[in-house]
Amino acid sequence: MDKQQRPVLISMRGVGLRHGLRRVLSGVDLDIHRGDFMAITGPNGGGKTSLLRIILRLLRPSEGEVAYFAADGSRADRLDVGYLPQKNTIDSHFPLTVSEVVASGLLGCRGMSRKDVEERTNAILRTIGMERHASQPIGRLSGGQVQRSLLGRALISEAPLLILDEPLSYVDKHFEQRIYEILREKAGNTTIVLVSHEMTAIAAMATRHIIVDGTVHVCHSDNHRVVCDCG
Numbered sequence: 001m002d003k004q005q006r007p008v009l010i011s012m013r014g015v016g017l018r019h020g021l022r023r024v025l026s027g028v029d030l031d032i033h034r035g036d037f038m039a040i041t042g043p044n045g046g047g048k049t050s051l052l053r054i055i056l057r058l059l060r061p062s063e064g065e066v067a068y069f070a071a072d073g074s075r076a077d078r079l080d081v082g083y084l085p086q087k088n089t090i091d092s093h094f095p096l097t098v099s100e101v102v103a104s105g106l107l108g109c110r111g112m113s114r115k116d117v118e119e120r121t122n123a124i125l126r127t128i129g130m131e132r133h134a135s136q137p138i139g140r141l142s143g144g145q146v147q148r149s150l151l152g153r154a155l156i157s158e159a160p161l162l163i164l165d166e167p168l169s170y171v172d173k174h175f176e177q178r179i180y181e182i183l184r185e186k187a188g189n190t191t192i193v194l195v196s197h198e199m200t201a202i203a204a205m206a207t208r209h210i211i212v213d214g215t216v217h218v219c220h221s222d223n224h225r226v227v228c229d230c231g
């Protein structure tokens with residue numbers, strides 16, 4: 001279905017962000033439609049993570065409005081979302097196992113039995129290739145293994161919206177290919193918003209491309225390929 005016909009999921013109008021005197025984002029007008037695969041790139045410090053955090057309502061914009069919409073077009077208070085943050089916010093001293101970190105992605109899901117949670121967790125551990133590390137404390141993992149675990153946490157609820165901030169960070173080339181497979185499987189039936197500096201493979205999968213450098217530049221051409229950050 002053409003993007004114009006798909007219902008809007010998230011709408012941003014006149015959104016801006018300041019940190020103290022420093023202006024990070026201004027004049028952001030952006031609609032994210034159901035089923036979009038939106039690839040976001042841009043220079044370091046351009047405001048990509050800030051934009052995602054505003055979309056997630058983890059950060060309040062200094063001006064403008066962010067609205068969520070249900071499938072029938074009515075306003076929604078919240079969205080079910082799987083989120084992979086750019087920065088690993090897990091305290092390495094916190095006594096959590098890989099399984100527990102992955103399963104924590106189900107905390108907002110009601111009505112699941114312990115067995116359901118266990119089965120879903122085991123399935124995701126296989127998806128991210130971390131079955132052998134299931135009982136290992138998260139603090140004793142490599143950077144790439146933590147990243148896989150956090151991706152598992154984002155995927156486990158099978159939320160209709162997936163927001164991934166630099167999912168390719170720390171992972172090896174083999175798992176990078178696995179991430180592309182996962183994204184191909186999800187694309188179409190999940191709305192994906194993904195930030196990356198590595199666009200070669202992702203740009204070919206994405207249905208929309210934007211560059212964030214203090215504001216949002218939407219690339220309209222169907223054949224557009226984002227091959228490098230704008231400088």
Ligand SMILES: Nc1ncnc2c1ncn2[C@@H]1O[C@H](COP(=O)(O)OP(=O)(O)OP(=O)(O)O)[C@@H](O)[C@H]1O
Nearest residue numbers: 019024042043044045046047048049050051086212
């Ligand atoms: N909590 C904060 N307090 C003050 N300034 C901040 C804060 N968080 C981010 N910034 C500033 O906001 C700007 C945008 O940061 P952001 O992390 O959104 O950029 P980015 O495009 O994701 O960068 P990168 O590509 O390096 O990950 C940067 O100049 C950063 O220093």
